[in-house]
Amino acid sequence: MKPLYKFSFEEAKRNDEIELFRESFRENIRCRDYLDEQVREKFDGFRLPDECAENAIKEFGYDRTMWVIANTIKERRGDGRFHRENTDWAKKLYIPKWKNNYEFALRSHSCIVDGLASDVRKMYAKLNLFDSSHKAKFDEPQDYTGKLLIIRAEVLKEEFRTPENQLFLAESGFGCSPIKIGNKVFGHFLSDGERAEFCRSDFLGIIADEHIPTWARDKLISEQKNETPEIKM
DSSP states (O other): OOOOOOSOHHHHHHTTOHHHHHHHHHHHHHHHHHHHHHHHHHOOSSOOOTHHHHHHHHHHHHHHHHHHHHHHHHHTTTOTTSOHHHHHHHHHSOOOOOTTGGGGSOOSOHHHHHHHHHHHHHHHHTTOOOOGGGBOOOSSOOOOTTOEEEEOGGGSOGGGOSTGGGEEEEEEOGGGSSSSSOOEEEEEETTTOOEEEEEGGGEEEEBOGGGOOHHHHHHHHHHHHHHSOOOOO
């Protein structure tokens, strides 16, 4: 499965990544053709089987499949045949504007595209990933040192995109501070203890206490006990 290039053509030029951009663009077109073919083969005139979206996700992954469907909705802005929920969803997906984006817009009827959008959104929701609704609300930016953070789902590779892998215990780094120039945050994944580093912007924020899973609470307590120095008599 080829990775989706999410940046603009201009940024690709600046970073000498034109070939990555073009390869991803070609794959977007292949995804478009695949989805259109699925619709032609499986839509019976009344019902769109779930397997149309499922097959595309197996072939291209969630990110590219959603990218192509959302781009189609964006390219048809003003089309009243899309449900409001799907239009709002497409708006939230950042797709850099480019004159050739129309090339990977689906050719299927808008009502069919709307059905594909609904199916993909439902499937992605079943992953039960953490989002901004699960973070603690503060009036001011917080210091992340020693805090349990939520990694943005899109930062993780799709094969590792689970709620367990989104929980990261920050330990150090200039990125922990909201006022320092550096942005690196060092720590470890709570689920397996693997050490890693991220940018401050890779996190949604500190997880709200009421949304911490039981396994995560137990793991935090266990880690705190292990860090407690032994008192000798």
